[in-house]
Amino acid sequence: GAVVSQHPSWVICKSGTSVKIECRSLDFQATTMFWYRQFPKQSLMLMATSNEGSKATYEQGVEKDKFLINHASLTLSTLTVTSAHPEDSSFYICSAIKGKEAFFGQGTRLTVV
Amino acid sequence: AQTVTQSQPEMSVQEAETVTLSCTYDTSESDYYLFWYKQPPSRQMILVIRQEAYKQQNATENRFSVNFQKAAKSFSLKISDSQLGDAAMYFCAYRSTGNQFYFGTGTSLTVIP
Numbered sequence: 400g401a402v403v404s405q406h407p408s409w410v411i412c413k414s415g416t417s418v419k420i421e422c423r424s425l426d427f428q429a430t431t432m433f434w435y436r437q438f439p440k441q442s443l444m445l446m447a448t449s450n451e452g453s454k455a456t457y458e459q460g461v462e463k464d465k466f467l468i469n470h471a472s473l474t475l476s477t478l479t480v481t482s483a484h485p486e487d488s489s490f491y492i493c494s495a496i497k498g499k500e501a502f503f504g505q506g507t508r509l510t511v512v
Numbered sequence: 513a514q515t516v517t518q519s520q521p522e523m524s525v526q527e528a529e530t531v532t533l534s535c536t537y538d539t540s541e542s543d544y545y546l547f548w549y550k551q552p553p554s555r556q557m558i559l560v561i562r563q564e565a566y567k568q569q570n571a572t573e574n575r576f577s578v579n580f581q582k583a584a585k586s587f588s589l590k591i592s593d594s595q596l597g598d599a600a601m602y603f604c605a606y607r608s609t610g611n612q613f614y615f616g617t618g619t620s621l622t623v624i625p
Contacts, residue, residue, distance in 0.1 A: 431611060437555075442603060443615045490555060496611050499545060499564075503557035 401427050401497040405504025412483055412511055420478045420507045422449075422493030428473035429495035434466070437490040437506075446491075449476040483511040514539045514606050518616035525594045526624050532579075533589045533619045535604030545607040546580065548589045551618075552600040560602070563587065591621075599623045 402425040412418050422432055430451045435443040447468055448456040455468035465487075467479040480487050488511045493504045515538045525531035537546070548560040563571045563580050571578050575592045591598055604616040 433612065440618075440620075442617045443557075443613075445612055445614065448610075448612060492555075492557065494557075494613065499562060500559060501547075501605075501607070501613055506555050 401425075401495075401500075401502045403493065403495050403502045403504045405493055405507055407507060408505055409508040410510070412509070414484055414511055415482055417479055417481045418483055418509060420480075420491055420493075420509075422476045422478070422495070422504050424474045424495045424497075424502075427495075427497045429476075429497070430473060432470060432476040432493055432495045433501070434468065434476075434478050435492045435494070437492060439490075443492060446478075451476075480509065483509070485511045487511050514541075514544075514608055514614045516604050516606050516614050516616040518604055518619050520619045521617070522620045522622070524622040524624055525591070527596060528593055530590060530592045531594055531621065533591075533602050533604075533621070535587045535589070535616055537585050537587065537604070537606050537616075539585070539606065539608075541609055543609060546578075546587045547605040547607065547613075548576070548578070548587075549603045549605055549615075550598075550600045551603060557603075561589065594623050596623050596625065 404423045406421045432449040434446045446461045449468045449470040451470045457463045470476040492506045494501045517536045544565045546563045550558045561573045577590045579588045601618045606614045
């Protein structure tokens with residue numbers, strides 16, 4: 400199956416700093432990627448749809464200035480958590496669609512201290 | 513937005529027995545896909561089974577099968593001959609025509625040896 404790689408797997412940062420998470424489709428081109436957030440023992444909540452070459456589409460309630468998304472190429476989307484705070488600590492997952500299926504990255508555990 | 517409901521936060525099954533996980537969804541679309549994903553402790557999302565809404569025949573993948581009732585908007589997952597490796601969180605997911613995935617709240621499955 401297709402492979403989506405997410406980096407880093409985990410990151411710890413200080414409050415007020417920014418963190419960038421990368422999502423790459425390794426063996427296929429993805430014009431659209433998706434970013435999710437997952438709290439412990441909860442479901443995946445769609446944050447935004449990342450579109451190659453254009454602005455991302457954010458779900459209601461997600462701050463676009465807080466969670467910057469860039470989809471500069473057909474294989475890479477990045478999520479930057481700006482001015483991170485402890486409440487931003489979570490598990491972030493990206494996915495890309497190939498054919499009928501969605502393929503997920505390994506996820507990034509972000510801890511803001 | 514579409515909603516996906518999983519009414520069983522936790523389920524348990526004896527090894528080698530059969531268990532059914534429930535899922536209902538709400539949509540006004542006529543063409544869509546439904547999925548069951550498995551999320552083990554590693555948190556990597558793994559596709560279990562997929563169902564196209566236009567297909568009346570229930571999807572089957574080895575020990576995994578679904579009972580898809582389109583009129584009732586119900587999509588349950590049956591796991592036969594349960595194995596210890598089946599223990600995980602299971603998420604029901606709806607894929608919209610815009611390719612966004614919406615997930616249920618998940619069911620934590622425990623397999624008892």
